[in-house]
């Protein structure tokens with residue numbers, strides 16, 4: 001789940017984290033244990049007593065979080081640009097802010113100041129934006145135009161699995177500007193090496209010749225042209241081994257990717273390309289292969 005992982009992707013200053021300091025202290029106490037004289041033991045008992053009264057119970061910790069949440073709620077909404085015009089359900093924005101406050105507070109051994117919470121949130125704002133967007137995608141069935149704008153502007157790579165749904169929504173709202181942003185996000189963070197869809201212009205045509213964003217289906221002729229198949233095929237026929245060419249004849253098709261043409265079972269095809277498309281050979285191409293095989297056998 002995203003919630004379990006997001007926090008760990010935030011770069012932190014390891015040196016000064018309280019948890020580190022605490023750990024160092026624990027080690028120190030542990031080391032002292034071995035060197036104890038009876039007098040030292042007395043003082044240690046005293047200090048343990050002191051800390052045990054200080055240790056927070058579950059209930060008082062919850063009380064701390066409640067207080068922090070109350071204080072942080074409004075400034076955190078402003079920080080995350082969760083403005084009123086988004087008309088988010090109050091329950092959703094409260095849940096989001098509470099989870100963020102809890103996450104940040106869990107990094108401290110004692111109750112942090114509201115300032116510390118907000119500073120940390122500010123430092124990690126990009127990750128928090130993506131977190132907020134993932135929560136919105138989870139909870140909002142049909143985002144409004146304003147909500148969609150927020151999602152598209154702040155979601156970055158979080159949007160990849162939902163790109164089709166968001167594209168259709170932007171299309172319904174006639175928001176070409178958001179479609180442009182989605183296209184940029186997909187082409188930056190999405191799978192590489194896919195052929196551009198003639199309808200939505202995302203690089204999203206799958207090896208089944210359909211668009212993974214808008215669902216449009218293209219012809220094999222379109223793939224051939226998009227990947228300059230003819231040139232790559234000519235080169236392939238000249239350089240492939242006779243065994244490979246015979247295999248192509250047996251199967252009746254080749255694979256084509258950005259880097260070139262390959263026989264159907266070629267392990268290199270997937271190593272050199274993120275995506276490869278099957279292309280069924282037409283009779284003139286089959287004759288070309290047969291001629292090539294014959295010419296090589298004559299040379300032997």
Ligand SMILES: [Zn+2]
Pocket residue numbers: 197198199200201202204211212213214215216
């Ligand atoms: Zn498309």
